Amino acid sequence: MSEEKVLSRTEGRVLHVMINRPASMNALDADAHFALAAAFDRFAADDALWVAVIRGAGDRAFSAGGDIKAMNAAAHGGPAYRVPESGYAGLTSRFDLDKPVIAAVNGLALGGGFEIALAADIVIAAGHAVFGQPEPLIGTVAYAGGMHRLARQVGLKRAMQLLLGAEPIDARTALEWGLVNEVVPPAELDAAVERWVTRLLKCAPLALRATKQCVRRGLDLDLEAAIAAQETGAYPALEAMRHSADVLEGIAAFAGKRAPQWQGR
Numbered sequence: 001m002s003e004e005k006v007l008s009r010t011e012g013r014v015l016h017v018m019i020n021r022p023a024s025m026n027a028l029d030a031d032a033h034f035a036l037a038a039a040f041d042r043f044a045a046d047d048a049l050w051v052a053v054i055r056g057a058g059d060r061a062f063s064a065g066g067d068i069k070a071m072n073a074a075a076h077g078g079p080a081y082r083v084p085e086s087g088y089a090g091l092t093s094r095f096d097l098d099k100p101v102i103a104a105v106n107g108l109a110l111g112g113g114f115e116i117a118l119a120a121d122i123v124i125a126a127g128h129a130v131f132g133q134p135e136p137l138i139g140t141v142a143y144a145g146g147m148h149r150l151a152r153q154v155g156l157k158r159a160m161q162l163l164l165g166a167e168p169i170d171a172r173t174a175l176e177w178g179l180v181n182e183v184v185p186p187a188e189l190d191a192a193v194e195r196w197v198t199r200l201l202k203c204a205p206l207a208l209r210a211t212k213q214c215v216r217r218g219l220d221l222d223l224e225a226a227i228a229a230q231e232t233g234a235y236p237a238l239e240a241m242r243h244s245a246d247v248l249e250g251i252a253a254f255a256g257k258r259a260p261q262w263q264g265r
Contacts, residue, residue, distance in 0.1 A: 003020070003021075004020055005019070005020055005021055005029070005031050005032040005035055006018065006019060006020055006032055006035035006036050006039060007020045007057075008039045008042075010049065012201075013048065013049060013050040013051060013201060013205075014049070014050070014051050014052070014053065014197055014201075015039070015042070015043045015046075015049050015051070015052045015053070016052075016053050016055075017036065017039045017040070017043075017052060017053065017054045017055075018054075018055055018056065018057055019032060019036070019054070019055070019056045019057060019062075019063050019089070020057045021057070022056070022057040022058035022060065022061070024064075024067060024069075025060060025061040025063070025064035025108060026056035026057060026058070026061045026062065026063040026064060026113070027063065027064045027065060027066060027067040027068070027070075027113075028063060028065070028066055028067055028088065028089065028112060029067040029070040029081070030070065030079065030080070030081055030082045030083070032067075032089075033082070033083050033084055033088065033089065033090065034082075034084055034090075036054075036089040036090040036091070037084035037086050037089070037090025038090070039090065040052065040086065040089075040090040040091060040094060040097065041086075041090070043097075043099065044094075044096070044097050044099065047264055047265075048264075049099070050099060050100075050200070050201065050205040050208075050264065051099065051100050051101075051102065051197055051200050051201065052099065052100070052101045052102070053101075053102045053103075053104060053193055053197065054089070054091070054101065054102070054103050054104070054116065054120065055103070055104040055105075055106060055193075056105075056106060056107065056113075058106070058107070059106055059107055059126070059128075059186055060107045060108065061106075061107040061108040061109075061110075061113070062103070062104075062105040062106055062107055062108060062109040062113050062116075062117065062129070063089070063108075063109060063110075063112065063113030063116060064108055064110050064111065064113055065088075065110050065111025065112035065113045065114070065115075066081070066088075066111060066112050067081075068138070083144075087119070087144055087145070088112040088115055088116055088144040088145075089112075089116045091116055091119045091120070092112075092115050092116060092118075092119045092144040092145045093144075093145070094119075095216075098209035098210075098212050098213045098237050099205070099208070099209055099212075100121045100122065100200055100208055100212060101119075101120045101121050101122075102120060102121070102122045102123075102124065102193060102196055102197065102200075103116065103117045103120035103122070103123045103124070104124050104189055104190075104192075104193045105117055105123060105124065105125040105126065105129045105131075105171075105180070106126045106129065106186065106189055107126065107128060107129060107130070108129070108130050109129060109130065109131050109132075110130070110131075110132050110133075110134055110168065111132075111133060111134060111135055111142070111144075111146075112144045114131050114132060114133055114142075114146060115133075115142060115144040115145045115146045115149070116144075117131070117179075118145060118146060118149040118150065118153065118179070119145060119149070121212060122181050122196055122200075123174075123179065123180045123181055124180070124181060124182045124183075124184065124189065124192050124193055124196060125171040125174060125175070125180045125182070125183050125184075126171065126183075126184065126185070126186040126189045127171055127172075127183055127184065127185050127186060128171070128186060129170070129171040129174070129180075129183075130168045130169070130170060130171070131162075131168055131169050131170075131171075131174050131179060131180075132162065132166070132167065132168030132169065133146045133150070133162050133163050133166065134166045134168070135166070136163075136164070136166045137166050141163075142163060146162075146163065147163060150162055150163060152219065153178065153179060154177045154178060154179060158177055171183045181196075182196075204241070204244075204246045204247075204249075204250055204260070204262050205246075205262060205264045206237070206240055206241040206244050206246055206264060206265070207241055207246070207250075209237045209240075209241070210235065210237040210238040210240070210241040212237075213235050213236070213237040213238065214226075214230065214235050214237075214238055217229075217234070217235060244265055245263055245265055246260075246262050246263060246264065246265065249261060249262065249263070
């Protein structure tokens with residue numbers, strides 16, 4: 001590749017991932033998709049990493065979604081536009097990732113870019129962020145989860161407004177609709193991300209994984225079944241937490257009026 005389209009770095013227990021195509025509004029070509037998938041493969045596999053943050057380079061866009069130029073080239077005999085099995089950015093079809101993922105949305109989040117944010121657990125948006133699913137305007141649909149996640153997250157009518165109307169919403173509207181956890185001035189986005197990371201790292205990592213797994217899997221069940229499944233081994237992350245050293249550490253730390261020292265096991 002002539003440019004490093006995805007940048008990643010670790011900082012303690014945190015993996016920071018950046019889509020590095022600011023000149024293309026951080027649109028994703030096949031190389032970027034697979035580089036992101038590799039980064040999140042590493043995050044999923046590394047027990048020393050507890051939280052991931054994904055963002056876009058620059059201040060204009062988180063991601064404008066799929067690279068339309070690359071798609072057009074593929075349609076006319078150029079390199080195939082491929083997406084990994086784990087979906088857009090290696091996230092939108094990754095249903096076995098129980099570690100928390102934060103999306104820091106610093107501008108446009110359109111099409112697949114919006115769908116990446118929908119797949120995250122916590123979304124922090126700069127005040128100038130914009131969210132939308134404009135796919136019907138170019139003759140296609142929100143393949144990367146938008147058609148299914150939106151209705152689950154904001155209800156049918158608002159989902160249809162975004163999906164059929166193809167008009168974007170601003171950050172404040174996204175906050176009101178429950179698509180975003182916090183909206184901050186652009187200059188404060190990094191500090192807000194750091195606050196959220198610190199908040200998550202105060203919690204036992206296995207407890208966070210158990211919580212995420214129970215919430216996500218429980219959505220497929222009625223309420224009674226979801227609660228009952230907590231006692232049947234249906235949530236492996238919950239079983240791992242129950243038998244962990246961190247459970248004992250949390251109780252001992254609380255009793256001893258000290259901060260717990262989590263080990264992630």
